Amino acid sequence: xxxxxxxxxxxxxxxxxxxxxxxxxxxxxxxxxxxxxxxxxxxxxxxxxxxxxxxxxxxxxxxxxxxxxxxxxxxxxxxxxxxxxxxxxxxxxxxxxxxxxxxxxxxxxxxxxxxxxxxxxxxxxxxxxxxxxxxxxxxxxxxxxxxxxxxxxxxxxxxxxxxxxxxxxxxxxxxxxxxxxxxxxxxxxxxxxxxxxxxxxxxxxxxxxxxxxxxxxxxxxxxxxxxxxxxxxxxxxxxxxxxxxxxxxxxxxxxxxxxxxxxxxxxxxxxxxxxxxxxxxxxxxxxxxxxxxxxxxxxxxxxxxxxxxxxxxxxxxxxxxxxxxxxxxxxxxxxxxxxxxxxxxxxxxxxxxxxxx
Amino acid sequence: xxxxxxxxxxxxxxxxxxxxxxxxxxxxxxxxxxxxxxxxxxxxxxxxxxxxxxxxxxxxxxxxxxxxxxxxxxxxxxxxxxxxxxxxxxxxxxxxxxxxxxxxxxxxxxxxxxxxxxxxxxxxxxxxxxxxxxxxxxxxxxxxxxxxxxxxxxxxxxxxxxxxxxxxxxxxxxxxxxxxxxxxxxxxxxxxxxxxxxxxxxxxxxxxxxxxxxxxxxxxxxxxxxxxxxxxxxxxxxxxxxxxxxxxxxxxxxxxxxxxxxxxxxxxxxxx
Ligand SMILES: Cc1cc2nc3c(=O)[nH]c(=O)nc-3n(C[C@H](O)[C@H](O)[C@H](O)COP(=O)(O)OP(=O)(O)OC[C@H]3O[C@@H](n4cnc5c(N)ncnc54)[C@H](O)[C@@H]3O)c2cc1C
Ligand code: SF4
Ligand code: SF4
Ligand code: FES
Numbered sequence: 001x002x003x004x005x006x007x008x009x010x011x012x013x014x015x016x017x018x019x020x021x022x023x024x025x026x027x028x029x030x031x032x033x034x035x036x037x038x039x040x041x042x043x044x045x046x047x048x049x050x051x052x053x054x055x056x057x058x059x060x061x062x063x064x065x066x067x068x069x070x071x072x073x074x075x076x077x078x079x080x081x082x083x084x085x086x087x088x089x090x091x092x093x094x095x096x097x098x099x100x101x102x103x104x105x106x107x108x109x110x111x112x113x114x115x116x117x118x119x120x121x122x123x124x125x126x127x128x129x130x131x132x133x134x135x136x137x138x139x140x141x142x143x144x145x146x147x148x149x150x151x152x153x154x155x156x157x158x159x160x161x162x163x164x165x166x167x168x169x170x171x172x173x174x175x176x177x178x179x180x181x182x183x184x185x186x187x188x189x190x191x192x193x194x195x196x197x198x199x200x201x202x203x204x205x206x207x208x209x210x211x212x213x214x215x216x217x218x219x220x221x222x223x224x225x226x227x228x229x230x231x232x233x234x235x236x237x238x239x240x241x242x243x244x245x246x247x248x249x250x251x252x253x254x255x256x257x258x259x260x261x262x263x264x265x266x267x268x269x270x271x272x273x274x275x276x277x278x279x280x281x282x283x284x285x286x287x288x289x290x291x292x293x294x295x296x297x298x299x300x301x302x303x304x305x306x307x308x309x310x311x312x313x314x315x316x317x318x319x320x321x322x323x324x325x326x327x328x329x330x331x332x333x334x335x336x337x338x339x340x341x342x343x344x345x346x347x348x349x350x351x352x353x354x355x356x357x
Numbered sequence: 358x359x360x361x362x363x364x365x366x367x368x369x370x371x372x373x374x375x376x377x378x379x380x381x382x383x384x385x386x387x388x389x390x391x392x393x394x395x396x397x398x399x400x401x402x403x404x405x406x407x408x409x410x411x412x413x414x415x416x417x418x419x420x421x422x423x424x425x426x427x428x429x430x431x432x433x434x435x436x437x438x439x440x441x442x443x444x445x446x447x448x449x450x451x452x453x454x455x456x457x458x459x460x461x462x463x464x465x466x467x468x469x470x471x472x473x474x475x476x477x478x479x480x481x482x483x484x485x486x487x488x489x490x491x492x493x494x495x496x497x498x499x500x501x502x503x504x505x506x507x508x509x510x511x512x513x514x515x516x517x518x519x520x521x522x523x524x525x526x527x528x529x530x531x532x533x534x535x536x537x538x539x540x541x542x543x544x545x546x547x548x549x550x551x552x553x554x555x556x557x558x559x560x561x562x563x564x565x566x567x568x569x570x571x572x573x574x575x576x577x578x579x580x581x582x583x584x585x586x587x588x589x590x591x592x593x594x595x596x597x598x599x600x601x602x603x604x605x606x607x608x609x610x611x612x613x614x615x616x617x618x619x620x621x622x623x624x625x626x627x628x629x
């Protein structure tokens with residue numbers, strides 16, 4: 001396997017600094033907590049530890065789609081924020097397999113017809129993605145139940161596989177080939193033992209996932225099963241634990257909803273900004289109308305908001321683009337103050353569907 | 358410089374015409390012409406206040422300016438209603454698919470409006486009046502809560518011809534009213550033309566749309582023949598911000614006019 005190269009732990013940061021991008025951000029482990037940090041600002045050991053840890057709580061989405069940003073200026077306001085976005089380049093380091101797949105989904109939404117979101121398009125084009133295998137799965141991870149692997153298969157420029165003493169590096173695009181060529185002096189060809197070690201590491205993670213998710217069983221066809229269960233009692237039990245905080249959609253690598261708003265920025269000058277929004281919030285689809293009147297808001301009751309997250313991800317999205325709106329990363333379960341775990345909900349869909357179907 | 362679709366095109370407010378106590382028509386000229394199809398919508402910016410989606414009520418064949426008929430109902434529309442000729446606005450668009458006018462060619466049309474919902478339909482009517490040979494008979498059915506809320510009263514007589522009929526009703530009459538009383542669906546019960554080669558197009562309050570669909574089904578229309586202008590809160594206008602869906606359809610890009618057949622199975626279509 002000539003394209004697999006070995007990079008020793010003590011040269012890793014040198015390699016990462018060769019990845020193109022004015023900003024190079026990696027998910028690092030510092031004092032036992034994780035954060036997206038500039039590679040230059042972090043200790044090499046923290047960067048390395050970040051690549052060996054389970055997937056981060058905040059996905060690469062939070063880097064490619066900021067929580068809030070100015071998207072236009074008008075009136076007397078000068079300058080276009082898009083020009084800045086179009087020029088900024090960055091390296092995103094430590095993107096897990098699930099997040100790389102999530103990018104395929106975000107690309108579909110953000111780049112497809114009728115026209116692309118110009119900010120996402122610019123950032124995506126100017127970003128170099130350095131993926132990483134999960135040497136460890138988080139307790140809540142369930143990518144295996146969706147038939148996926150715990151290492152990047154798509155949408156990476158370079159991928160790293162942690163093994164003893166260093167990492168194996170592999171290019172996934174022309175951009176990645178260039179990085180590898182430039183870093184040639186840091187790299188050596190992977191030996192057969194190192195490749196075997198990587199395969200064993202991948203196998204261990206797969207076994208960890210199989211074992212921690214052994215009690216869950218998902219329906220074969222969500223589009224068929226999910227809609228038939230919407231009246232079942234288990235939904236009401238789960239709903240009782242939801243406080244509508246919107247945490248689940250915020251940490252999800254595939255949830256992309258935002259709300260736009262305008263504000264003054266000087267005499268006759270205005271700016272338009274956007275911020276993440278959540279389908280779980282009451283204002284999300286609230287309609288106009290005089291105060292005190294009943295407005296025709298869709299999904300007015302809590303249950304229909306709650307079920308909408310599942311319906312969009314497992315029912316509508318397969319109809320729209322043929323893929324699920326979930327990659328099985330488990331982040332929503334980690335964040336939920338009500339302990340709502342998608343694995344449990346979807347297994348109940350399966351049970352009820354089997355009972356009635 | 359890259360093209361930023363989030364930035365509004367500057368536009369001049371040319372004229373404000375009061376239609377009813379709560380509805381005004383705004384004639385607006387954008388700095389760059391905006392070519393729209395009947396039924397496509399624009400995002401109108403009131404500078405510093407925000408945007409709201411509106412479907413032009415003027416003819417799609419005129420690109421230099423457009424008319425937008427607006428019900429006063431909240432933040433953006435309140436400020437808009439206080440604006441005067443010469444004010445500065447912004448426009449983005451057009452968005453959405455617009456009415457399927459190609460598909461409708463050679464067919465009879467039943468056009469059902471409720472309240473301010475006649476506004477978007479007027480752009481379709483303009484289009485049909487400009488291409489009479491493309492369509493069969495046209496029945497316009499219009500309803501409002503009371504006579505003072507009827508839009509475009511001056512135009513009703515001009516619309517009627519051998520090809521076009523116009524029928525109007527109000528829920529609550531007053532002393533000036535000697536016309537029909539009752540809900541607009543009462544006007545849908547009998548037509549003196551072939552309803553098999555016909556499309557129904559309707560815009561109005563959600564609850565009305567639901568009853569228009571049910572009445573039409575009762576009368577013998579098939580779900581595929583019924584097009585409804587579905588309203589949702591919108592932000593981006595082109596399928597990115599996520600909020601405007603009915604099931605798998607995003608109204609800003611797949612609508613806002615959608616075939617009843619495509620939405621009837623989704624609970625969130627008419628849920629109030
Ligand atoms: C495709 C489309 C075409 C429309 N055409 C017309 C028209 O021709 N004439 C007309 O009077 N009205 C029309 N509407 C409804 C109009 O957009 C709302 O009345 C308007 O957004 C209210 O804004 P507001 O800021 O005054 O109200 P607020 O209640 O203060 O609105 C707050 C926010 O919610 C959004 N919002 C609230 N209700 C709606 C709604 N029904 N649809 C979309 N966004 C909403 C607004 O954009 C705003 O961001 C249309 C709506 C859509 C979706
Ligand atoms: S994180 Fe949990 S409590 Fe919060 S909105 Fe999501 S499901 Fe509800
Ligand atoms: S829905 Fe939950 S498990 Fe699925 S991708 Fe989003 S955060 Fe991860
Ligand atoms: S308005 Fe943003 S997705 Fe439809």
